[in-house]
Amino acid sequence: MSAKAMRAIDIAAGILLTAGGVYCLCNQDVAVVSAGMLFGLFMLAAGIAEIVVFAGTSKILLGSGWLLLNGVLTVIMALLLLFNQWFTLLSLPLLFTLWLLFSGIGRFVSAFDLRALGVRAWGWVLAMGILLTAAGIICMMDPWISVAAVGLTVGLVLILQGVSLVVCACVSSGKET
Secondary structure (H helix, E strand, C coil): CCHHHHHHHHHHHHHHHHHHHHHHHHCHHHHHHHHHHHHHHHHHHHHHHHHHHHHHHCCCCCCHHHHHHHHHHHHHHHHHHHHCHHHHHHHHHHHHHHHHHHHHHHHHHHHHHHHHCCCCCHHHHHHHHHHHHHHHHHHHHCCHHHHHHHHHHHHHHHHHHHHHHHHHHHHHHHHHC
């Protein structure tokens, strides 16, 4: 395939992604359903990873039970999000809020375990725990903030990807002429 044809495909794909992003910004319910599926897949991977980390560190970390509990709850929520669309639409705000709170508290506790083990970067884990807990509290006050954030994020990511494709295609076309 010629370079000119590849640029045309990149530009067309970029325009479609940008249009999809604008559509998602205007119809955030569609973005939330799509994001719910991706969120479920990512949560499934994260939950499995935490269970694996627990299996490898249960004798080293004092609070590793939090890892196992968080991993199991994350896998359960992921499966519910993946296989029940009504559940996703109706419960995403609450689940997202609870997940933020639980993950934040878990990170907070883990930071002190890391400190006890002499890990120098334990403060970063503590900071993330505090931020996650604060985000969970904010979402608890108004759960629809989390839905709006999901829809807005999906739309913006699609727009950025689309613009990026168009810009890259235009920049590469300038080098060959």
